[in-house]
Amino acid sequence: MKVDNDWEKLIADLYKGSERAMSRLISKVENRENGWLETMQEIHKKTGSARIIGITGSPGTGKSTLTGKLARSFVELQKKVGIIAVDPSSPFSGGALLGDRLRMNEINCMPGVFVRSMATRGALGGLSQSARDVVKIMDAFGKDIIIIETVGVGQDEIDIVKTADVVLVVCVPGMGDGIQAIKAGIMEIADIFVVNKADLKGADQVVADIKSMLEMTNDGATVPINMVVSTTGEGIKELTDIVSQSLMNDQKKAAWKQEQVQEEIMILLEKEVAFYLRSIWNDETRLSSVLKQVIAREQDPYTVVKEIMVPLIKACEDHR
Amino acid sequence: MKVDNDWEKLIADLYKGSERAMSRLISKVENRENGWLETMQEIHKKTGSARIIGITGSPGTGKSTLTGKLARSFVELQKKVGIIAVDPSSPFSGGALLGDRLRMNEINCMPGVFVRSMATRGALGGLSQSARDVVKIMDAFGKDIIIIETVGVGQDEIDIVKTADVVLVVCVPGMGDGIQAIKAGIMEIADIFVVNKADLKGADQVVADIKSMLEMTNDGATVPINMVVSTTGEGIKELTDIVSQSLMNDQKKAAWKQEQVQEEIMILLEKEVAFYLRSIWNDETRLSSVLKQVIAREQDPYTVVKEIMVPLIKACEDHR
Numbered sequence: 001m002k003v004d005n006d007w008e009k010l011i012a013d014l015y016k017g018s019e020r021a022m023s024r025l026i027s028k029v030e031n032r033e034n035g036w037l038e039t040m041q042e043i044h045k046k047t048g049s050a051r052i053i054g055i056t057g058s059p060g061t062g063k064s065t066l067t068g069k070l071a072r073s074f075v076e077l078q079k080k081v082g083i084i085a086v087d088p089s090s091p092f093s094g095g096a097l098l099g100d101r102l103r104m105n106e107i108n109c110m111p112g113v114f115v116r117s118m119a120t121r122g123a124l125g126g127l128s129q130s131a132r133d134v135v136k137i138m139d140a141f142g143k144d145i146i147i148i149e150t151v152g153v154g155q156d157e158i159d160i161v162k163t164a165d166v167v168l169v170v171c172v173p174g175m176g177d178g179i180q181a182i183k184a185g186i187m188e189i190a191d192i193f194v195v196n197k198a199d200l201k202g203a204d205q206v207v208a209d210i211k212s213m214l215e216m217t218n219d220g221a222t223v224p225i226n227m228v229v230s231t232t233g234e235g236i237k238e239l240t241d242i243v244s245q246s247l248m249n250d251q252k253k254a255a256w257k258q259e260q261v262q263e264e265i266m267i268l269l270e271k272e273v274a275f276y277l278r279s280i281w282n283d284e285t286r287l288s289s290v291l292k293q294v295i296a297r298e299q300d301p302y303t304v305v306k307e308i309m310v311p312l313i314k315a316c317e318d319h320r
Numbered sequence: 321m322k323v324d325n326d327w328e329k330l331i332a333d334l335y336k337g338s339e340r341a342m343s344r345l346i347s348k349v350e351n352r353e354n355g356w357l358e359t360m361q362e363i364h365k366k367t368g369s370a371r372i373i374g375i376t377g378s379p380g381t382g383k384s385t386l387t388g389k390l391a392r393s394f395v396e397l398q399k400k401v402g403i404i405a406v407d408p409s410s411p412f413s414g415g416a417l418l419g420d421r422l423r424m425n426e427i428n429c430m431p432g433v434f435v436r437s438m439a440t441r442g443a444l445g446g447l448s449q450s451a452r453d454v455v456k457i458m459d460a461f462g463k464d465i466i467i468i469e470t471v472g473v474g475q476d477e478i479d480i481v482k483t484a485d486v487v488l489v490v491c492v493p494g495m496g497d498g499i500q501a502i503k504a505g506i507m508e509i510a511d512i513f514v515v516n517k518a519d520l521k522g523a524d525q526v527v528a529d530i531k532s533m534l535e536m537t538n539d540g541a542t543v544p545i546n547m548v549v550s551t552t553g554e555g556i557k558e559l560t561d562i563v564s565q566s567l568m569n570d571q572k573k574a575a576w577k578q579e580q581v582q583e584e585i586m587i588l589l590e591k592e593v594a595f596y597l598r599s600i601w602n603d604e605t606r607l608s609s610v611l612k613q614v615i616a617r618e619q620d621p622y623t624v625v626k627e628i629m630v631p632l633i634k635a636c637e638d639h640r
Contacts, residue, residue, distance in 0.1 A: 037622050044620035258611045261621065265614075266598055268625045273597070273632065274590040280636055281586065291578045294585075300364035301581065302357050305588045312593060315635030316600060 007035045011042060014141050019114055022141050026116060029133050032275075040133060043140045050082070050139035051247040053147045054164030056157065056189075061170040062196045065230040067149045073240040074145045075112050082138035083115040084131060086150040086157060114138065127156040129267050132163060145247075158189065163260055166191045166246045171210065173202030187213060190223055191246060194239065198227035277308075327355045331362060334461050339434055342461050346436060349453050352595075360453060363460045370402070370459035371567040373467045374484030376477065376509075381490040382516045385550040387469045393560040394465045395432050402458035403435040404451060406470040406477060434458065447476040449587050452483060465567075478509065483580055486511045486566045491530065493522030510543055511566060514559065518547035597628075 010028070013021035025043075029036045053070070057063050064085070071081045116134055118127070131148065138146050148164055150157040161167055169190035195206050207225050214223055224242055228235035281287050293299035330348070333341030345363075349356045373390070377383050384405070391401045436454055438447070451468065458466050468484055470477040481487055489510035515526050527545050534543055544562055548555030601607050613619035 037626065041620050041622045044622065045617055048617055257615055258608070261611045261614045262607065265610075265621045265624055266594075266601065268621050269597055269628055270590065270594040272625055272629060273593050274586075276629070276633060276636070277589055277593070278586055281582075281589075287582065288578070290585075291581045294581045295577055297365055297368055300361050301585045301588050302361045302364065304585055305592055306357065308589055309592060309596070311635040311638065312632055313596060315631040316596070318631065 007039045011039065014043075014137070015046070017142065019141075022114065022137060023116075025137050026134050029137065030118075030130055040136065043136055046140035047136045048139070050135070050143050050146050052135060052164040052166075053145060053243060053247075054161035054167040055147060055149045055170060056151070056161045056167065057170030057172075057194075057196075059151055061172045062230045063149050063151075063170050066168075066170060066194065066196060066228065066236075067147050069230050069233055069236045070240060070243070071113050071145075071147060072110060073236055075110055077240075077244075079112070079144040080142060081110075081113045082135075082141075082143035082146040083113065084134055084138075084146065084148045085115065085117045086127070086131065086148065086160060114141075114143070126267060126271050128159040128163070129264070129271060131160045132264055135163070162189055165250070166243060168192045168194050168243070170194045170196050171206050172197045173200045173206050192239075192242060193223060193225040195225060195227045196230050198235065199229045199232075203227060327359045331359065334363075334457070335366070337462065339461075342434065342457060343436075345457050346454050349457065350438075350450055360456065363456055366460035367456045368459070370455070370463050370466050372455060372484040372486075373465060373563060373567075374481035374487040375467060375469045375490060376471070376481045376487065377490030377492075377514075377516075379471055381492045382550045383469050383471075383490050386488075386490060386514065386516055386548065387467050389550050389553055389556045390560060390563070391433050391465075391467060392430060393556055395430055397560075397564075399432070399464040400462060401430075401433045402455075402461075402463035402466040403433065404454055404458075404466065404468045405435065405437045406447070406451065406468065406480060434461075434463070446587060446591050448479040448483070449584070449591060451480045452584055455483070482509055485570070486563055488512045488514050488563070490514045490516050491526050492517045493520045493526050512559075512562060513543060513545040515545060515547045516550050518555065519549050519552075523547060601628075 007028075010021045010025050014025055025039070029040060055063050055067055055070075067083060067085075071083060074081050116138075118131060118134065135146055135148070148160060150161050167189050169187075169192075171193065172195070193210050195203055195210075197203070207227065210225055226235060226239045226242060228239055230236070290299060290304055294301055294304065327348075330341045330345050334345055345359070349360060375383050375387055375390075387403060387405070391403055394401050436458075438450065438454065455466055455468070468480060470481050487509050489512075491513065492515070513530050515523055515530075517523070527547065530545055546555060546559045546562060548559055550556070610619060610624055614621055614624065
């Protein structure tokens with residue numbers, strides 16, 4: 001299928017460096033507008049030069065401020081920076097977000113920095129695929145560094161941050177993060193620990209906690225632990241150096257890259273199949289009688305699904 | 321396929337009223353052990369008598385205490401009660417949960433009450449399908465009332481609570497819940513509002529906020545607002561009456577039921593197709609060369625997915 005004119009124009013403008021084109025492309029792809037898939041096929045070719053930094057941590061650990069400071073550091077190193085802020089879906093507790101968004105606006109005004117906020121609810125292609133799409137569009141635009149900031153709560157958010165080349169897990173004193181982190185298996189995704197608000201009492205204890213956990217769980221691999229005070233900028237230069245080194249070393253292995261691509265293909269496939277199945281079933285007149293049967297307990301959803309799958313499985317087997 | 325002996329025995333014991341069999345069945349179905357689908361086909365026939373109450377709200381609104389008190393009220397009305405507590409995945413902030421779990425243990429000791437806790441991460445069939453399966457097993461066991469308690473954060477949790485016959489949205493004074501609720505579209509899923517901790521300052525304001533929001537958004541439909549103090553039990557009797565009436569009126573329409581069943585079939589279908597596709601792709605030698613091509617940008621994930629889908633789409637079209 002040909003990419004239509006509107007898409008073609010946007011892609012051309014994207015490559016010319018238009019932030020407006022980038023914004024529109026992201027929105028159109030997020031909304032799965034007709035032609036999105038062909039557009040991403042095209043854009044994929046231009047990707048692979050940006051390096052991705054994932055930043056995650058509990059609410060209140062100062063991730064946004066840290067993200068802003070890191071972005072500024074990379075701008076000073078003549079890097080073009082993209083930021084993807086994945087907001088918590090939090091239908092109730094959205095209060096603190098307003099402040100975050102205001103801070104994000106300040107960051108957005110830094111030259112060479114482009115910020116995109118993503119809702120965590122209702123992403124048509126699923127949250128982690130949508131984030132991958134946005135990363136690719138920013139990459140194709142010419143961003144050198146893309147920072148993905150997510151709240152470290154929820155499987156989706158963790159899946160997103162795992163796609164980064166380097167993952168920073170942010171802890172702060174007085175929240176018992178260390179202990180919780182190990183419980184949830186966040187430990188293993190950290191390439192670098194950041195102890196933020198290191199001017200607060202208890203920061204040394206957090207470092208000690210992380211160290212002892214690493215000793216217990218990490219097969220002796222060393223994970224750097226950096227103390228910073230994001231608000232004042234203390235420790236940010238050192239952190240930027242370590243992150244840069246980590247990105248240059250390309251420490252993540254070929255096996256990890258393959259795994260990431262495989263996961264991307266699987267997620268994309270699942271979503272596309274789901275989307276297709278919904279589209280055909282939603283206008284099947286057969287469906288309505290099946291639903292009535294299930295409600296009357298003459299039929300059950302499990303049998304219905306098994307029957308739908310018979311031809312699908314046969315098709316796959318014939319195709320192998 | 322025949323349900324094997326182990327499953328058959330468990331189903332027979334479930335119908336005889338064995339809580340141990342119910343626990344084991346839930347675990348085996350959650351883990352998608354071989355035979356789970358046939359078991360659920362069998363169990364589905366015995367479902368449809370239990371009534372489902374969904375309770376949702378922000379962390380800290382006292383949902384667990386409210387759930388416990390409501391459970392006790394229904395036990396006093398000679399009802400057999402099942403509780404499904406969907407814990408937040410929260411990899412970092414798990415601290416408060418310990419207290420919740422202790423409270424849950426107290427509730428679990430009430431006669432006629434069975435509590436099941438569900439992790440929000442890693443449910444093989446997806447969180448909302450797993451919750452549906454657990455509801456059905458409890459229903460087939462003979463529970464009259466099943467209370468699903470979820471934190472009202474995250475699309476999955478909201479999807480779960482929407483499957484209930486009556487949905488209680490819990491607010492408390494001083495958290496700005498009212499305003500947030502409307503933003504997130506939680507408003508429309510509430511059949512009953514509960515203002516908990518109504519002895520605190522600001523409770524009347526919460527009621528007023530909810531009322532004014534209802535006026536703005538709800539086409540004039542009346543949604544009851546109940547003030548309670550879960551810890552002392554104040555207002556629980558009145559709330560129980562209103563919930564009972566709501567359940568007896570069977571206020572949710574036939575269209576809603578059809579929509580729920582359709583959604584269940586779609587989710588089940590998507591998960592089963594995804595599961596199947598993953599199983600065949602994970603041992604394809606072809607996959608490894610495709611991954612290498614994608615990493616080298618000679619190929620892209622979007623094209624790969626389109627190609628995989630060709631025979632699937634053909635199969636669906638032939639089958640219609």
